[in-house]
Amino acid sequence: MTDTTTGTGEISIRAEAGIAAVAGSGRRRGGLRAPAERNPAAYWFLAPALVLIFIFFFLPVMAALGLSFTDFDIYAVGDPANTRWVGLRNYTQLLGTPLFWQALRNTFYFALVGGPLSIGVSLGAALLLNQKMVRFKGLFRTVYFAPFVTTLVAVAIVWRYMFHTRYGLLNYGLGAFGMGPVDWLGDPRWAMPAIILMTVWKSFGYNMLIFIAGLQAIPEELYEAARIDGASAWQRFRHVTLPGLAPTLVFVTVITMIGFFQLFVEPYVMTMGGPLRSTTSVVLLMYEEGFRWWRIGHAAAVAFVLFIVILIATLVQLALQKRWSDA
Amino acid sequence: MSPRAARFAIYAQLILGAVLMIIPMLWMVSASLMPAGQASTYPPRLLPRQVTFEHYVALFTRLELGRSLVNSALIAFTVTALSIVINSMAGYAFAKLRFRGREPLFRVLAAAMVIPVQVSMLPLFLLMKQLGLINSYWGVIVPGMASIFGIFLIRQYAQSIPDDLLDAARMDGAGELRIYTHIVLPTIVPILATMAIWTFLSTWNDFMWPLIVLSDDAKWTLPVALANLSGEHVQDTELMMAGSVLTILPVMLVFLFLQRYYIQGVMAGSVKG
Numbered sequence: 037m038t039d040t041t042t043g044t045g046e047i048s049i050r051a052e053a054g055i056a057a058v059a060g061s062g063r064r065r066g067g068l069r070a071p072a073e074r075n076p077a078a079y080w081f082l083a084p085a086l087v088l089i090f091i092f093f094f095l096p097v098m099a100a101l102g103l104s105f106t107d108f109d110i111y112a113v114g115d116p117a118n119t120r121w122v123g124l125r126n127y128t129q130l131l132g133t134p135l136f137w138q139a140l141r142n143t144f145y146f147a148l149v150g151g152p153l154s155i156g157v158s159l160g161a162a163l164l165l166n167q168k169m170v171r172f173k174g175l176f177r178t179v180y181f182a183p184f185v186t187t188l189v190a191v192a193i194v195w196r197y198m199f200h201t202r203y204g205l206l207n208y209g210l211g212a213f214g215m216g217p218v219d220w221l222g223d224p225r226w227a228m229p230a231i232i233l234m235t236v237w238k239s240f241g242y243n244m245l246i247f248i249a250g251l252q253a254i255p256e257e258l259y260e261a262a263r264i265d266g267a268s269a270w271q272r273f274r275h276v277t278l279p280g281l282a283p284t285l286v287f288v289t290v291i292t293m294i295g296f297f298q299l300f301v302e303p304y305v306m307t308m309g310g311p312l313r314s315t316t317s318v319v320l321l322m323y324e325e326g327f328r329w330w331r332i333g334h335a336a337a338v339a340f341v342l343f344i345v346i347l348i349a350t351l352v353q354l355a356l357q358k359r360w361s362d363a
Numbered sequence: 364m365s366p367r368a369a370r371f372a373i374y375a376q377l378i379l380g381a382v383l384m385i386i387p388m389l390w391m392v393s394a395s396l397m398p399a400g401q402a403s404t405y406p407p408r409l410l411p412r413q414v415t416f417e418h419y420v421a422l423f424t425r426l427e428l429g430r431s432l433v434n435s436a437l438i439a440f441t442v443t444a445l446s447i448v449i450n451s452m453a454g455y456a457f458a459k460l461r462f463r464g465r466e467p468l469f470r471v472l473a474a475a476m477v478i479p480v481q482v483s484m485l486p487l488f489l490l491m492k493q494l495g496l497i498n499s500y501w502g503v504i505v506p507g508m509a510s511i512f513g514i515f516l517i518r519q520y521a522q523s524i525p526d527d528l529l530d531a532a533r534m535d536g537a538g539e540l541r542i543y544t545h546i547v548l549p550t551i552v553p554i555l556a557t558m559a560i561w562t563f564l565s566t567w568n569d570f571m572w573p574l575i576v577l578s579d580d581a582k583w584t585l586p587v588a589l590a591n592l593s594g595e596h597v598q599d600t601e602l603m604m605a606g607s608v609l610t611i612l613p614v615m616l617v618f619l620f621l622q623r624y625y626i627q628g629v630m631a632g633s634v635k636g
Contacts, residue, residue, distance in 0.1 A: 077539035089472070091598035092487060097478055099486035113489070118513045164377055169370060170449035178622060179381045183388075185618040185625070187568045189586040190607035194391045197600055203403045205390060237384070245629045298479055301570050305590055319481050319571075326485050327575055339482045350477055350627035 053202040104336035113330055126337035136338070138313050139321040140345075142228060146317065147296040147349075150232040155285075155292055157240045162247035163277075167235065177248075181241035188238070192305040199306075221307055224314035231302045231315055239295075243288045247282050250284030251277070286357040290350055318342045391611075395419070395604035402600040417606035428609060430581060431588035436613075438500055438573075438584060439566040442507040446562050447555055449509050454517025455547050459524060469518075472511050481571070488575055502576040503584070507566055513558050516631055520554035521547065557628040560621050563613050585610045 104126055111118040130136045163178055165173055182190065198205050199220035207217040220230040252308050254277065262272045278285075299317040309324075311314035319340060327337030390409065394402040395418055397411040422428040439594055456462070487506065488497070496502035524547065532542050548555075573584045580588065589606045596602055618625055 045419065047412055075460045075462060076460035076540070078456045081452040081460065081539075081543070082462075085509040085514060088449065088505070092506040092509075093480075093483055094475070096483035096486035096490060097475075099489075100482050103486060113492075116421075121466065164373055164380075167373055170373060170377065171464035176377055176381060176617075179384050180620065181622075181626070182615065183384065184570075185564055185614055186611045187570075187586050187589075187614060189570050189590050190610040191387070193589065194387050194607050196593075197394075197402070197603070198387055198390070200403075203405055203407055203600075205386065205407050207406050208405075236466075237387070242629060243533045245626060249630050294477070294479070298481065300481075304570075305593065322481060325570070325574075327488070332485050332489075336485050339479075339485065339531075342479055343482050345478055347477060 063071055100336045100339055103333055104340050106333045108333040108336075110330035112296060113332070115321055119333075122333070126334050127341075128332070130337055130341065135316065136321065139318050141343075142314065142316055143297060143299060143318045143345075145228055146232060146235075146299050147293055148227075151289070151292045151296045153232065154236045154240050154283075154296075155243060155288055158243035158288070159247055159285075160242065161244045162251060163273075165244070166248060166251045177241075177245070180244055182256045183238045184241045186238070188301045189305055191238055192234065192302050195237075196306045199230050222311055224312045227307055227311060227315045231299075231306065234306075235296075243292060244342060246284060246288055247281070250281050253282035282360060283357070286353060286360065290353045293349050293353070294346055297342065297349070318345075388611075391602060391604050394601055395608045397601050398601065399601055402499065402604070403598075405411070417611070421602060422605055422609060426592065427587055428585070428592075428606065431583050431585045431611075432609065434500070434582060435567055435585040438503050439563050441500070441504050442566045443559050443562045445508045446513055447559055448508060450513035450558065451517050451548065451555060452543065453509070454514045455521050455543060455551075457514065457518040458521035459526070459529060459547075473515065476511050476515075484572065484575060491576060496574060498578045499576075500582065503573050506572065507562075507569075510562075513562070516558055516628065517551060517554055519631060520551055524550050526584050541619045553624070553627070554631070556621075557624045557631065560617065560625045561628045564617060564625070567614055 104118045105121060105123055106112075107122045107125075108116075108119050164170070165176055165180075170176070197203075201207060201217055201219045201222065204220070206220065210216075210218065218226055220226050258276045258280070259272060262276050267275065298319055298320040300323065302319055303315040303320050304323070309316045309320050319342065322335045322338040322342070325331045325338060393410055396414045396416070397408065398413065398415050398417070401408055401411065449491060457465065491497050492500045496505065528546060529542060532546055537545070567584075568586065569584075570586045570590070574587050574590070577583055580591070581592070589610050592606055593603050
């Protein structure tokens with residue numbers, strides 16, 4: 037479980053590498069040189085990793101699908117013989133549960149508002165840091181990136197106090213601009229924006245690094261040529277930077293969305309899903325259903341809905357990427 | 364805009380951004396050194412009037428967070444060490460050894476990375492229960508020992524090992540294990556360092572799975588212990604800041620000293636194709 041992040045502030049690295057590998061698999065194959073004969077030792081080298089991944093990842097994922105069609109609950113945890121097959125009942129029940137729809141809405145809100153905001157900030161920071169005349173690039177880069185490596189639980193606790201209505205630094209800062217205090221985590225309208233704000237702060241540095249790498253891959257001659265043609269700064273950005281960055285941009289969008297859909301730690305630590313369930317995410321709902329109430333069949337159905345949502349979002353974005361690069 | 368004004372504007376934004384990034388961290392450290400109650404005043408205090416370490420002392424004596432610190436370190440080190448061996452073997456095999464089904468197998472693994480890990484957690488919990496690993500360190504360690512991303516990272520890097528080098532060793536009669544330990548491992552040390560830091564930091568920071576597996580507070584990792592503490596001590600701002608410092612400081616130090624390797628991992632992960 038180590039390479040994944042169960043909170044959103046951090047981004048699912050596994051997914052990211054997966055997309056990169058799938059996207060690249062078609063192109064690379066011809067380049068490998070084939071040694072003359074097969075090597076039976078290969079299986080011994082692979083066995084430990086593959087056995088572990090199969091038993092502790094693939095098998096549970098398949099089992100989760102099976103569980104989602106059963107009424108596996110606290111009694112079945114005691115004795116699995118109590119499990120009954122219920123077909124699609126868990127799913128139909130979910131669709132009739134307002135809390136499920138609310139969790140889905142909250143998660144989409146977080147992903148569709150927070151994701152683009154995070155990407156925008158990352159791109160802005162990367163563009164600033166990529167200016168040739170900027171000195172101390174390494175220092176700025178480190179400062180912007182550092183929150184990404186911190187522990188999400190600890191950071192969420194710190195921000196819970198930053199958001200404090202009376203004593204928090206954030207309201208104090210707003211007060212300096214003459215704006216009234218906001219009850220960040222106590223007001224259902226503000227709780228999700230507060231979580232988004234913290235998440236952007238914590239995680240944008242990661243995409244920023246990827247954008248910097250992408251920017252550096254754009255040939256300097258293109259900018260020179262544009263300058264000679266009299267292109268303005270905006271025109272250079274629009275016609276040189278953006279097209280050059282397009283693959284990076286789609287890639288970053290996909291991994292960010294996947295990460296944001298897995299929102300869990302922030303609401304768990306900062307709001308417990310409240311107020312009025314305004315920050316209950318799909319994963320938090322799954323956790324509560326599964327590990328607090330032990331309605332595991334039900335929770336498995338929630339998990340699979342999350343999987344399907346992420347899968348569709350990924351496929352849509354990869355299709356868009358294809359269209360974009362073919363155009 | 365004149366170049367001078369442009370330069371000023373860029374630096375102003377960069378510095379403002381850096382200040383906004385640092386404030387929460389500085390306030391965390393500062394508040395952790397304030398006497399109880401001093402962080403909850405209006406206007407907010409930025410610096411302690413007098414410095415005290417009482418909250419850190421309380422963490423280690425009364426609240427026994429030292430135990431969680433040891434648990435976190437133990438788990439993170441074990442996962443890191445084991446995953447380096449296991450993933451490097453598989454990554455090397457995918458990169459350089461010839462076997463049936465290599466490409467399809469790798470594509471299946473790669474595609475599986477889109478599956479959110481939370482989907483596996485419910486059955487994994489039941490499996491761990493069957494294996495008697497609930498509430499044990501191994502319950503946290505075992506699922507982290509092999510990672511598709513780790514295999515992917517090492518495969519990328521190991522592909523640059525020249526085949527001639529490996530073939531020459533085979534001609535000289537070296538066995539596969541010897542080739543792996545004497546040629547492959549030394550060659551891929553840089554990516555192993557990158558992977559080690561990634562694994563260590565993400566294991567240390569992980570929350571949801573340790574929360575699920577570890578029920579006994581003597582076994583809790585720091586993030587789990589801290590989350591639990593913050594539920595009980597919502598009013599004790601200064602104490603919670605000390606706990607946050609204790610949780611973040613080790614990873615910050617690892618990152619600051621080894622950031623070159625860590626950032627390589629970000630870049631390597633984002634290489635397309």
